[in-house]
Amino acid sequence: MAIQKKHGKGRLDKWYKLAKEKGYRARAAFKLIQLNKKYGFLEKSKVVLDLCAAPGSWCQVCAETMPRDSIIIGVDLAPIKAISKVITFQSDITTEKCRATIRTHLKTWKADCVLHDGAPNVGTAWVQDSYNQAELALHSLKLATEFLVEGGTFVTKVFRSKDYNSLLWVLNQLFTKVHATKPPSSRNVSAEIFVVCLGFKAPKRIDPRLLDPRSVFEDLAAPAPNNEAKVYNPEVKKRKREGYEEGEYIQFKEIAASEFIQTTDPIAILGQYNRLAFDQAKNGDVALAALDRLPETTDEIRLCCADLKVLGRKEFKLLLKWRLRVREIFGFPTKKTAKTPLAEEVAVVENMDEELMIQEELQRIKDKESSKKKKERRKENEKKQKEIVRMQMNMTAPMDIGMEQEGPMGDGSMFRLKALDQTDTMRRIAKGKMTKVVETDTRRDRDSGIGSSGDTDESDDDGDRLEQELDNMYDDYRERKAASDAKYRAKKARKEHGDDEWEGVSASEEEDSDDEDALQEDSSDDSDSEGDEDAGKSLLRDLDNTPNDESGLSKRARGFFNQDVFQSIPGLLDELDLEEEEDEDEEDEDEDEEEEDDAMEESDDDIPTIEEQRKLRKEKSALKSKKDNGSFEVAKQAEEDDWEETEKKAKKDGKPNIDIVTAEAMTLAHQLALGEKSVHDIMDEGYNKYAFKDRDGLPDWFLDDEGRHDKPHKPITKEAASAIKEKLRAYNARPIKKVAEARARKKFKQAQKLEKLKKKADLLAGDEGMSEKEKATSIAKLISAAGRKKRRQPVKVVKAQGLNRGLSGRPKGVKGRYKMVDPRMKKEMRALKRVAKRK
Numbered sequence: 001m002a003i004q005k006k007h008g009k010g011r012l013d014k015w016y017k018l019a020k021e022k023g024y025r026a027r028a029a030f031k032l033i034q035l036n037k038k039y040g041f042l043e044k045s046k047v048v049l050d051l052c053a054a055p056g057s058w059c060q061v062c063a064e065t066m067p068r069d070s071i072i073i074g075v076d077l078a079p080i081k082a083i084s085k086v087i088t089f090q091s092d093i094t095t096e097k098c099r100a101t102i103r104t105h106l107k108t109w110k111a112d113c114v115l116h117d118g119a120p121n122v123g124t125a126w127v128q129d130s131y132n133q134a135e136l137a138l139h140s141l142k143l144a145t146e147f148l149v150e151g152g153t154f155v156t157k158v159f160r161s162k163d164y165n166s167l168l169w170v171l172n173q174l175f176t177k178v179h180a181t182k183p184p185s186s187r188n189v190s191a192e193i194f195v196v197c198l199g200f201k202a203p204k205r206i207d208p209r210l211l212d213p214r215s216v217f218e219d220l221a222a223p224a225p226n227n228e229a230k231v232y233n234p235e236v237k238k239r240k241r242e243g244y245e246e247g248e249y250i251q252f253k254e255i256a257a258s259e260f261i262q263t264t265d266p267i268a269i270l271g272q273y274n275r276l277a278f279d280q281a282k283n284g285d286v287a288l289a290a291l292d293r294l295p296e297t298t299d300e301i302r303l304c305c306a307d308l309k310v311l312g313r314k315e316f317k318l319l320l321k322w323r324l325r326v327r328e329i330f331g332f333p334t335k336k337t338a339k340t341p342l343a344e345e346v347a348v349v350e351n352m353d354e355e356l357m358i359q360e361e362l363q364r365i366k367d368k369e370s371s372k373k374k375k376e377r378r379k380e381n382e383k384k385q386k387e388i389v390r391m392q393m394n395m396t397a398p399m400d401i402g403m404e405q406e407g408p409m410g411d412g413s414m415f416r417l418k419a420l421d422q423t424d425t426m427r428r429i430a431k432g433k434m435t436k437v438v439e440t441d442t443r444r445d446r447d448s449g450i451g452s453s454g455d456t457d458e459s460d461d462d463g464d465r466l467e468q469e470l471d472n473m474y475d476d477y478r479e480r481k482a483a484s485d486a487k488y489r490a491k492k493a494r495k496e497h498g499d500d501e502w503e504g505v506s507a508s509e510e511e512d513s514d515d516e517d518a519l520q521e522d523s524s525d526d527s528d529s530e531g532d533e534d535a536g537k538s539l540l541r542d543l544d545n546t547p548n549d550e551s552g553l554s555k556r557a558r559g560f561f562n563q564d565v566f567q568s569i570p571g572l573l574d575e576l577d578l579e580e581e582e583d584e585d586e587e588d589e590d591e592d593e594e595e596e597d598d599a600m601e602e603s604d605d606d607i608p609t610i611e612e613q614r615k616l617r618k619e620k621s622a623l624k625s626k627k628d629n630g631s632f633e634v635a636k637q638a639e640e641d642d643w644e645e646t647e648k649k650a651k652k653d654g655k656p657n658i659d660i661v662t663a664e665a666m667t668l669a670h671q672l673a674l675g676e677k678s679v680h681d682i683m684d685e686g687y688n689k690y691a692f693k694d695r696d697g698l699p700d701w702f703l704d705d706e707g708r709h710d711k712p713h714k715p716i717t718k719e720a721a722s723a724i725k726e727k728l729r730a731y732n733a734r735p736i737k738k739v740a741e742a743r744a745r746k747k748f749k750q751a752q753k754l755e756k757l758k759k760k761a762d763l764l765a766g767d768e769g770m771s772e773k774e775k776a777t778s779i780a781k782l783i784s785a786a787g788r789k790k791r792r793q794p795v796k797v798v799k800a801q802g803l804n805r806g807l808s809g810r811p812k813g814v815k816g817r818y819k820m821v822d823p824r825m826k827k828e829m830r831a832l833k834r835v836a837k838r839k
């Protein structure tokens with residue numbers, strides 16, 4: 001990376017130019033812009049305190065970005081040129097006076113955001129500079145703790161130094177989130193970084209030591225340098241830079257090689273120094289001279305000593321061995337000679353290899369562990385990311401995310417939602433149907449024995465949950481669709497009224513009717529859970545006043561068979577429309593029943609199941625009971641039908657007037673009319689491969705989708721198709737509603753006129769004072785006057801000039817119809833007419 005020049009033209013980088021272009025007073029403006037882009041704290045702030053604001057570019061950014069009428073206060077040691085909508089004053093932020101001035105400006109307000117971009121007079125020693133910076137940041141933090149609102153944001157500039165970590169620790173105590181970042185516009189050569197602290201905790205009492213530079217920066221002892229790591233693992237690069245060590249301001253350090261031989265802590269020397277020197281001082285060092293001349297001090301050893309910072313573990317080992325040998329030669333105690341004193345030193349040297357091995361082993365295990373953890377974390381993050389994407393695409397519900405984590409909702413916890421979710425209870429709770437939830441749960445308990453249900457089939461847990469989730473998602477999808485699609489709403493409403501298309505007698509319908517019977521027979525038997533469920537269903541059915549009639553047909557199907565075309569077919573009506581039969585006399589009924597019985601006997605061969613026979617028998621008995629009860633139910637049914645139904649059922653000659661709207665129906669009608677098909681054929685067709693499908697326990701979404709396709713294809717003839725087409729064309733050819741209404745109005749008015757005329761003529765005719773001739777002439781006059789068209793009043797043309805110029809509304813003194821015209825246009829029109837006449 002190319003290093004930018006710190007002085008002269010090098011400073012005038014793109015941000016400098018951009019700042020000039022945009023009218024910002026300093027390039028620093030972009031630092032705030034970039035920080036705000038990342039964390040978005042300015043848009044939601046109404047009060048901002050900018051500490052160390054001169055020349056004022058941050059204030060400019062605030063004024064631009066914050067909502068209108070926000071309060072911005074800028075303070076600096078240096079004067080700040082006035083900025084509109086910004087209060088500025090000159091003060092030292094470390095003083096009590098500054099604090100008081102801010103208080104007078106803010107009155108009772110609290111700041112949503114405190115910014116600090118202060119830089120003390122830099123240019124002295126680096127350590128001093130960085131310390132001053134950290135101290136200044138701490139002072140600004142002190143002001144922030146006083147003026148920030150709870151949950152507010154504090155942004156400060158700091159330099160990376162040994163004080164940085166202490167400062168960060170303090171910030172972490174006071175804010176919920178602390179982010180250290182370096183915006184792109186901050187120069188790479190600058191050690192500055194910005195710390196954005198979000199969510200001020202606003203503690204009631206803050207320990208004064210927390211904001212005291214002396215205790216914050218000095219109390220914490222600097223950690224001892226890890227020289228072992230440097231020597232045993234020199235290849236491992238250090239990622240975390242901590243700045244300069246306390247008291248260590250020299251970059252290059254060297255020590256006499258003899259010191260290395262004599263020391264009891266050779267590792268410290270190898271870790272801290274850059275070079276082991278053999279250079280002789282003026283007075284001379286005997287030990288060093290001897291060392292220099294030793295044959296053990298080979299060229300390789302000299303080379304290693306020349307730059308310790310580039311050595312690897314092998315080289316360090318070499319130096320340590322060399323040191324031991326020299327110590328032996330010089331007579332210093334070593335592990336071989338050390339039978340007596342200086343056990344401490346011997347121990348260090350002795351354990352070198354073993355320790356090295358242990359260290360290595362430890363390091364390896366640690367590395368392995370951390371890489372494993374990292375991998376797991378990454379996997380987890382990827383999974384979560386995928387979940388989020390799935391959720392954004394409406395493929396999953398938000399509650400799935402994070403469910404895998406243990407916690408109040410995790411496995412085995414009291415509030416575990418996973419198990420609850422399996423029972424569809426979550427959705428019901430969300431809909432507020434608590435009573436049902438309780439009912440279902442107690443029932444479950446009763447069924448399975450308390451405490452046993454959850455544990456019996458652990459392996460099915462996830463499958464069940466998945467199915468439940470799918471069901472819930474499908475319900476949501478349907479609700480969403482219903483909300484946006486009027487057609488779908490109408491369809492749903494029809495469904496709720498039991499007005500489905502007839503797809504033959506389905507297994508489920510049979511079951512339903514069986515269940516109902518069973519309930520009637522033994523309503524008290526509720527020990528069986530299925531029976532309970534059915535009871536629940538039948539309860540709902542009672543409220544829904546659209547009985548699924550005993551013939552097993554939907555309303556729509558019944559309506560279909562009520563059409564005129566089917567009336568002539570003997571037996572069909574009796575079987576399908578029970579209400580109609582109420583009006584017929586007893587004889588007819590008996591005949592019909594006989595026919596029905598015959599039909600049943602005839603079709604016995606065709607019907608494969610005994611169940612069906614039972615069903616037909618039930619139908620018959622139901623029919624009889626209805627007859628016994630009289631017309632009560634029919635009347636009730638008619639009363640409770642909705643307007644749509646009433647309209648549909650508008651009766652013609654006591655029979656419903658239902659239109660044939662599909663080609664299938666038309667084909668069927670033709671076939672029935674021509675005798676190509678009988679009622680038995682129709683019944684027979686009801687038993688198709690789809691009719692007895694087992695739909696038990698299948699999810700709604702699956703049944704709905706299946707329902708669209710598992711229908712027998714009914715044949716249609718060309719004639720029927722064209723007849724329907726013709727019919728539709730006739731429908732489309734009808735005048736639109738407005739025209740029809742206008743025509744009806746006209747007719748109505750004419751009828752009213754005629755009525756009036758009649759009355760007048762009657763009066764004239766009854767006038768005894770008039771002769772017959774007179775009467776006749778006056779009536780003739782009346783009639784001719786009525787027949788005469790009223791002359792429409794001509795439109796009066798009014799010039800839009802003088803008082804009428806630009807007038808909106810009726811001009812003064814004008815009655816009747818009028819039209820405002822431009823006088824020039826009028827003239828021009830006249831002229832045109834004149835010219836045309838002349839031609």
Ligand SMILES: C[S@@+](CC[C@H](N)C(=O)[O-])C[C@H]1O[C@@H](n2cnc3c(N)ncnc32)[C@H](O)[C@@H]1O
Nearest residue numbers: 052054055056057058076077092093117118119
């Ligand atoms: C980098 S400048 C700030 C730039 C400013 N954010 C802007 O956008 O224009 C640093 C400022 O800190 C101010 N400063 C340093 N120590 C201060 C103190 N104790 N009180 C007030 N201001 C101080 C300096 O006067 C200097 O103007």
